[in-house]
Amino acid sequence: MPQYRAVFDAEISFVNGGGLSAHGFRLDLPSGDVDQAQIGALLVQHLGLALVGSVKLSGLQIVEEAHTGSRGIVAQVDAPAPRRLVDLSHVIRDGLVTMPGMPVPRMTAHLSREASRSVYAAGTEFEIPRIEMIANTGTYLDTAYHRYADGGDLAGLLLEGVVDVRIELIRLPGATERGIPAEVFYDREVSGAAVLLHTGWDRHFGTPAYGDPAPFLTEAGARYLVEQGVGLVGIDSINIDSMTADAAGERPAHSLLLAAGIPIVEHLTNLGDVPPRGATFTAVPPKVEAFGTFPVRAFATIR
Structure with a gap:
């Protein structure tokens, strides 16, 4: 599901005096359908501000962009999603370069399928592979x-x-x-x-x-x-x-x-x-x- 962020400049004043300015601020949004007042409220919540008198936004754009973790922002979802796994590892293959200048992995067969046919019963075969690599390989x-x-x-x-x-x-x-x-x-x-x-x-x-x-x-x-x-x-x-x-x-x-x-x-x-x-x-x-x-x-x- 797409995620959205707001990009804007902001001027924040406080009821007890003083203020804050922000330029090119980026803020996670719960959806792409939010108005300027809602974004102002989300900004105050994200920054954890108290005694805010006013929030003025300018140059506001809403862009489709992955969230970075703004506090208090929960992405809008249509329904509870099932568990999802994201693979974070690189594939290790013969000759893979992980660290330039370090040895690459070499993969060979200790016992090939063809050779195994003389070891096992007719119609039964296995492969036993062999890998030579340094520990610092892949992820x-x-x-x-x-x-x-x-x-x-x-x-x-x-x-x-x-x-x-x-x-x-x-x-x-x-x-x-x-x-x-x-x-x-x-x-x-x-x-x-x-x-x-x-x-x-x-x-x-x-x-x-x-x-x-x-x-x-x-x-x-x-x-x-x-x-x-x-x-x-x-x-x-x-x-x-x-x-x-x-x-x-x-x-x-x-x-x-x-x-x-x-x-x-x-x-x-x-x-x-x-x-x-x-x-x-x-x-x-x-x-x-x-x-x-x-x-x-x-x-x-x-x-």
Whole structure:
């Protein structure tokens, strides 16, 4: 079902003096059929303002655009929808490039169907495939062991932390800066949540452009999420940290999050199909000792 947002300039005054101005403000709408007065009321509710004297909007446009999570806005629906699953994982295939410069997966047959015919009864055949790959392939999850020798590994990962975790999705495709700051999380209830960073960079996955300077979580952003006690952090970019030369090999987001035992999921995709709130996130790796990273089948459940 289409979603709508209002784009406008605003002048807000207060009955006890003072005011606020906004330029090019964007606000989620419950439907495309709302008037200016209703939008003004929704703006006040979203900002949590008190003692408002007047709200004047100008340059108002209503556009069809995915919601970003404005407070108090519930999309209009015709009827309760059935549960829907959104696949957030890239397909792993022979020769897939996940991280430019790292080995790609190679798939062969340990036992082919043809060869199996000499092993089993007539009319019975099987294929046993073999895959050789590094752990950082496709969409994968990092545990503390990936960064710290004494950190928890995949075998010690608690299922409660990676199954049906409440999502707070931060929609950022229109961001003008690569670094994702702490401030974008201030209006969200991120404690215990799977905070998913939708940058739109997954559109480059599998192409040389994927390795270009990409969106990342800043050190301040990672520190804030740790302080707030998030459950998990995911991103649809090449890395949750900056990988450019000026980063000098430092990985503050990995270091801070994993030191706090917060799993990281990188190389997500299809986050544009996930609402800002109201869904849950699942990403379960195999139970492997002395491994800190492995591919997952990540998905969102929308109820």
